[in-house]
Structures are given as structure tokens and as C-alpha cells.
Amino acid sequence: MKVTIDDIEIDVEPGTTILNAARKIGGDVVPPAMCYYSKLPGTGGKCRTCLVEVAAGSTADPRPMPKLVASCSTTVMDGMIVKNKTSQRVHDNRGGVVEFLLANHPLDCPICDQAGECHLQDLGYEHGSEKTRYEEVRRTFDPIDIGNKIKLHMNRCILCYRCVFVANQLTEKRVHGVMNRGEHAEISTYIENAIDNDFSGNMIDVCPVGALTDRTFRFKSRVWFLKPMEAECSCDKCCGKAVLWVFGNEVARITARKDTYGEVEDIDGKTGWLCNDCRFDKKDLTKWTVTGPRVINRHSVISQGKYATSIDKPIKRIG
Amino acid sequence: MKNRRLLLEHIDVPGIQGIEVYQKQGGYDTLTKALKNFSPDGIVEEVKKSGLRGRGGAGFPTGLKWSFLAKPEGVPRYLVCNADESEPGTFKDRYLMEKIPHILIEGMILSSYALGANTSYIYIRGEFMYILDILEKAIAEAHAKGFLGKNIQGSGFDHEIIVTPGGGAYICGEETALLESLEGKRGNPRIKPPFPAVKGLWGCPTVVNNVESIAAVVPIVREGGDAYANIGIGKSTGTKLISACGNLARPGVYEIELGVSVEEFMYGDDYCQGIANGKKLKACVPGGSSVPILPHFLVTKTANGEDRLMSYESLADGGFASGSMLGSGGFIVFDEDQCIVRNTWNFTRFYAHESCGQCSPCREGTGWMEKILYRLEHGQGNLRDIDLLEEMNKKIEGNTICPLGDAAAWPVAAAIRHFREEFEWHVNHAADAQKRNYGLIQQPVVA
Ligand SMILES: Cc1cc2nc3c(=O)[nH]c(=O)nc-3n(C[C@H](O)[C@H](O)[C@H](O)COP(=O)(O)O)c2cc1C
Ligand code: SF4
Ligand code: SF4
Ligand code: FES
Numbered sequence: 001m002k003v004t005i006d007d008i009e010i011d012v013e014p015g016t017t018i019l020n021a022a023r024k025i026g027g028d029v030v031p032p033a034m035c036y037y038s039k040l041p042g043t044g045g046k047c048r049t050c051l052v053e054v055a056a057g058s059t060a061d062p063r064p065m066p067k068l069v070a071s072c073s074t075t076v077m078d079g080m081i082v083k084n085k086t087s088q089r090v091h092d093n094r095g096g097v098v099e100f101l102l103a104n105h106p107l108d109c110p111i112c113d114q115a116g117e118c119h120l121q122d123l124g125y126e127h128g129s130e131k132t133r134y135e136e137v138r139r140t141f142d143p144i145d146i147g148n149k150i151k152l153h154m155n156r157c158i159l160c161y162r163c164v165f166v167a168n169q170l171t172e173k174r175v176h177g178v179m180n181r182g183e184h185a186e187i188s189t190y191i192e193n194a195i196d197n198d199f200s201g202n203m204i205d206v207c208p209v210g211a212l213t214d215r216t217f218r219f220k221s222r223v224w225f226l227k228p229m230e231a232e233c234s235c236d237k238c239c240g241k242a243v244l245w246v247f248g249n250e251v252a253r254i255t256a257r258k259d260t261y262g263e264v265e266d267i268d269g270k271t272g273w274l275c276n277d278c279r280f281d282k283k284d285l286t287k288w289t290v291t292g293p294r295v296i297n298r299h300s301v302i303s304q305g306k307y308a309t310s311i312d313k314p315i316k317r318i319g
Numbered sequence: 320m321k322n323r324r325l326l327l328e329h330i331d332v333p334g335i336q337g338i339e340v341y342q343k344q345g346g347y348d349t350l351t352k353a354l355k356n357f358s359p360d361g362i363v364e365e366v367k368k369s370g371l372r373g374r375g376g377a378g379f380p381t382g383l384k385w386s387f388l389a390k391p392e393g394v395p396r397y398l399v400c401n402a403d404e405s406e407p408g409t410f411k412d413r414y415l416m417e418k419i420p421h422i423l424i425e426g427m428i429l430s431s432y433a434l435g436a437n438t439s440y441i442y443i444r445g446e447f448m449y450i451l452d453i454l455e456k457a458i459a460e461a462h463a464k465g466f467l468g469k470n471i472q473g474s475g476f477d478h479e480i481i482v483t484p485g486g487g488a489y490i491c492g493e494e495t496a497l498l499e500s501l502e503g504k505r506g507n508p509r510i511k512p513p514f515p516a517v518k519g520l521w522g523c524p525t526v527v528n529n530v531e532s533i534a535a536v537v538p539i540v541r542e543g544g545d546a547y548a549n550i551g552i553g554k555s556t557g558t559k560l561i562s563a564c565g566n567l568a569r570p571g572v573y574e575i576e577l578g579v580s581v582e583e584f585m586y587g588d589d590y591c592q593g594i595a596n597g598k599k600l601k602a603c604v605p606g607g608s609s610v611p612i613l614p615h616f617l618v619t620k621t622a623n624g625e626d627r628l629m630s631y632e633s634l635a636d637g638g639f640a641s642g643s644m645l646g647s648g649g650f651i652v653f654d655e656d657q658c659i660v661r662n663t664w665n666f667t668r669f670y671a672h673e674s675c676g677q678c679s680p681c682r683e684g685t686g687w688m689e690k691i692l693y694r695l696e697h698g699q700g701n702l703r704d705i706d707l708l709e710e711m712n713k714k715i716e717g718n719t720i721c722p723l724g725d726a727a728a729w730p731v732a733a734a735i736r737h738f739r740e741e742f743e744w745h746v747n748h749a750a751d752a753q754k755r756n757y758g759l760i761q762q763p764v765v766a
Contacts, residue, residue, distance in 0.1 A: 046720070
């Protein structure tokens, strides 16, 4: 099927969404996606940042679609013409969505562990306005612990539901979800229970903002001071392929390997989720084989020109 | 215009709640005959011919909706009756179910036969627990008479109806949120497509219809689709239940023939008999809280001076600039003493409370609008708040998963469009706004 996005034509499989077609093209025709996560079936449609204009539905029915559509959950038709960055309407409405997302956001970036790799920060830079028009009292929640490894700052949550899908798909069903409605909706575990599952740490990796953070890393360092290194270990629970974020000889934190869109990469054909042992309990270079530097290929503070030096050979057992 | 009643014809007959009296008035005859004389598709045909439009608010042609139902082999199909009626100003389904439950049950069986559904559900608003009892009693009676269960009236058609109460959330009236809730999950609207006609309850093809739409199938099959289509006006066929409330001399639930004039409905002796206490009309919300409000001069006449009629088309005449919608038939009337800002705040408070919180524009927008309107109403607003509200409406409308976002934005947009000076008054007379409501303060104080 042929689809044209911002005047660039591309051939895709039937059933592809507009967003994924745009990702095939790459670059700045790709709409921002705060809730869709390709590795988590069922996600998407909620944040509305990926809205695009469909200028022609298909060759068979070339009428434009009256409303903007969520590109992450709309499949392409043959001959569809989509406008993303070339549409003023998209620009204005996306600005509106960003304003809504930021309305109740605490903007506590200076003390937030996510700062520097936060998708909401990036979105704010690109589509936000300089000044907030929100003059009301912001809603607040107390931070809670989801088990002894994960901290939930509900104030920062954008309710993308990604962590809920992780919980549903990787851990016991329906222990973690959304309580209450509307503005008062909040992420929570079943009566503040711990999520004790070997893979719960992945919720931190999918969270686009600083709502779910790693308690073993909190306030240790700003992410842009750390050196990301690709490393492997043999693990019988997960793929054992991670990124170590190193400061000197210390491993400050461990995350899964993420792509341009902040999604955990496939490793050997499967999503490279990490188990909690690898993520939280192996903060020691002797437990890993470092294979090289990790290039962080994202349009964000974290990738600002610091990883130019590449190490040619894999280093075995540093320290 | 003579008023025909098809749904409420026997409403005043004592004991009509019970099956004996209902049958004496001809109840279940239509079902018995239809099972003999009609094929399922035959009934779908009659409903198509009748021009019946969904009575839940959107007005989508019911026959057309039914014909979209996917029919894959070996997969059950479901009919789900939407009895979650929670729109402020709308209380027609409650009345129908409470007073004459068997017409809904008969309609459910007829419709299920037409759709090939062996199980159907009535999803009833959680606050209507007493009606749940009424419906279950009616279902038990129908069972005892052989209108439900296996091989109904020897036709070979099996059917069961299950009544399920909701948990008290307006959003569960949205059809896909309703299905989620019925499946025992959190009532979040689903992302469409797929539509329920293809993938509905438990992933099976499902039709969701309003109580009144389903009940209307009984007179349609009884009288024939063509005869039903002759009632009403243009594409607004048949009769419609209107729940009239607010400052009316005689509020209540009326069955009207579509096409009766708004003038007659509001002031006529057969209907609401005018504004209560001899007051003047200030504004009217003709179709439930989600539709645009009309100022007094656009209620009985359209912008180009024609009589406004109680029909889908006439109420919408003029688009959003000078029209509104028939919606769910919640007819709310405001007299000269009422304050539009207060009312707009009240509606918005409802939407902010009822938003499921799934998508950002609705979750954040409804809460934000509520806070601004609260300030305006309480004399703490400023003029730029009004512009901000207008702009926010545009950013919510059309950008959400389900129509609740639109439903929250439209009333605010319309109130500002038609009553801007009243919003400005609240800013410019902050001290007065804190003391009394606008409507009363505008009246000369009678000693
Ligand atoms: C927020 C929201 C609330 C709704 N509430 C109801 C309701 O209480 N009752 C109802 O019949 N339809 C309600 N609807 C409309 C339903 O989604 C659906 O269109 C309707 O049940 C279809 O039935 P009909 O075609 O017979 O009108 C609601 C829609 C929305 C968006
Ligand atoms: S906690 Fe993070 S991942 Fe979970 S819903 Fe909130 S923003 Fe999304
Ligand atoms: S529009 Fe509102 S109610 Fe509807 S899905 Fe979005 S947040 Fe939920
Ligand atoms: S990414 Fe499409 S709506 Fe969130």
C-alpha cells in the first residue's frame, strides 16, 4: 500500500498504522507518541499527541477526514495522504494537547530523575508555549512506593497507561492499574501493594516521564553525567543485554536498550526486557561484560554530543 | 397536530407493570406473530423502512446499524440494551422501564430474534436498583409465559435476558465503555475501530441500542415499518419520548410525534403548559446537557424566522451558530431568573467528574474548565478567562477518544456564544456575583 506523509511517499504492508508508516520514513515526519509503545499490544490512542491530518482517505475514497486522527491507532489505506508537520491544524492542536499535558504537571524537572531523557520535556520544547496559562491549583498526590525498587510520583504521570500494559502483559494480571476517574485518575497498585514480579522494573523503562523511577538510582546523578555502555551477562531470566550507566567505575543505573523512540529494542527477535536481578542487583562492573559504548540516538538532552569517542574493542571485565 | 402515543399508549392502565394487564392490552401479540410470520431479516427490513433513529443521543439509523452486524459462523452475537441513562436532564428511559417494563422486554426479544442473538443484556444505571428489580420481575413473568427460554412459542428461537447494573458512572453509557464495564473491567471507552458490530462484547459482534430504540421496535413491527415512517416529519420518523424539566408549569415525560412545534410543546395544553409562575423564557437546552444551549429568541424560531420543530433536523437548523440538537430528548428550560454562568459551571462540573480520564484533552480540559467557570461564577474571574475557555473548547472538541470530550466542550462554547455579556458581567461586577445569582440580580427588587 502506498501512503504519502508530508509529501513523502512510502510503501507499507496493509494493516500498518500511520505512525509506523511515518517511522519507516523516519526523521521529523514522525509524530510524537507519548502513549503508544509498539512492544506493548493495546497501547496507544490515549495521549493524543500523535494527531495528524488525513487530507485524503484513500485512492478509492479521496475525501479528507473531518477530524484529526490518532496516527498510532489509525491504519493506512492505499493512496492515503497524511499531513503531520506540514499541517497548521496539527501544529495548533498538538500544541493544545501539550498544554493540557503540562497543565497539571509539576515542572519539577530540576529535581526529577527523568530530566534529560524525558519525552514530555522534549515535547514541551518542540510544541509547548513559553508560559503556562494554567492559573489554578495543581492537583497533587503523595509519592508512593511500588515495592522496594520503584517510586511512583503520580504528580508527574501523564496517564499513558504503558505501565499498566507492562503489568498486565508481563506480570500477574490486574495488580496494577488506574483508580478513580477524570482529573483524579491515578496509577496505583492494588491497595498500594508491592508488585513483586521479576519483570516489574520494566515499568520504569516504559514510563515516558519521571512518574516511575528507579529507587536504587534516585538522586544519585543527572543522567547526562553518566556514560552509557552496552553490556551483557548471562542470565536465565532475561536476555541479559543491558545498558550500564557508568560514572567512573561505578554503575549508577542499569536500563534496557532503547531505540530512537524510547522503546526497548528487540534482542534476538524478542523484546529485550530486563529482569529485576539484572536491573537492580548487578550494579557492579565485574558482573558484566562491557561490549562497547551505547550511542543514544534520541533528540533529547541526553544525546547531546558526548558519545563521539568509540571504543574499538570490547573490554572484558573492567575493574 | 394530533398526538399519537405508541410507547406510552397504555401507560395509565392500572397494573400495566404486570404481564397479565400488559397482555390484555395486546402485549406480546406482536412478538408471537412476528416469530411466526417474519424471518429475522424481515424484521431488520421493517426497522430499516421505519426510519427509526437511535434514541440514545446520536440519532444513528437503527436499521442501518443492525445491518452492519457481522455474522461470522460459530460466533455468538449479542444485543445490549443501554439503560445507563445518566445525562443531566434526561429521564425518559427510567420512566419507560419503571412504568411499562414489558414493552422493553418484548422489544429485546424481537430485536434479538432479528439479530440472531440468543443472549441479550440490559446494562442499567447503578442508581436504578429499584428498576433492576422491576425488570427482573418482568423477565421472570415472561419466562413463565414462555416468551423467554428455549424454543419461544414453538419458534425454535432460544433467548435469555440478563440485567446487569453499572457502578454509577456516566461514561459507562458510552457504548464501548459500557461493554468494558459489562465484561467486568474499568469503564474506559475503547478506541474505534473496531466497532462493536464487528468486535463488541467479549470480542463478539454486538449491537448496543438505547432503551427507547429497542422498545420502539414493538410498534414498528406491529404497525409495519412504512406506517411508522409515516408518523413524524421527514427523516425524523415516529414518536419520541421527551423528558421536560426546569422552569416549566408541567414538567414530565411526554411522548411526542416528531415534528410537533417547539412552541406547542412548551406552551401547549397537552404538553408543558408554559413557563412556571408566569415568568419569561430565558434559554433552553433541548436535548440533554451535552447539546448547545439556545437563547429565548432561537427556541421557538430558527435564525431565519421559521418555526422550530421538535425534530432532529429543525433543532439542528443553523448549525452551532444558531441551532442545537435533539440529542437524548432532555428538554431543560430556564426562566428569566436563572444564571447561565452558574448553569454552565454546573454542567462542566458534571463532565469533569464523569470524564474517564483516559485521553489528555478531556481529562485535563474538563477539570481546567470547571475551575475557571467556578471562579467566574464566584466573582473571581477575569476577561481573559472567557477567551481561554473558548480556545480550550476548540482544543478538546474532536480531539478525544469518545464524544464525552465534545459533550463537555459544546455547552461551554454555546453559552459563551449566546450569553457572553453575562460572563463579562460576572467579571465586571465581582462583588455582586459573589452575593447573588445573575438572573435574580438583574430583576428589579420587589419590596
Ligand atoms: C459519554 C456518553 C454517554 C452516553 N450515555 C448514554 C446513555 O446513558 N444511554 C444511551 O442510550 N446512550 C448513551 N450514549 C450513546 C451511546 O454511546 C450509544 O450511541 C447508544 O447507546 C446507541 O444506541 P441508539 O443507537 O439506540 O441511540 C452515550 C454516549 C456518550 C459518548
Ligand atoms: S506512571 Fe508513567 S508509564 Fe504509568 S501511566 Fe503514568 S506516565 Fe505512563
Ligand atoms: S473523551 Fe473523556 S471520557 Fe472519553 S475516553 Fe477521553 S477521557 Fe475518557
Ligand atoms: S501515541 Fe497516539 S494517542 Fe498517544
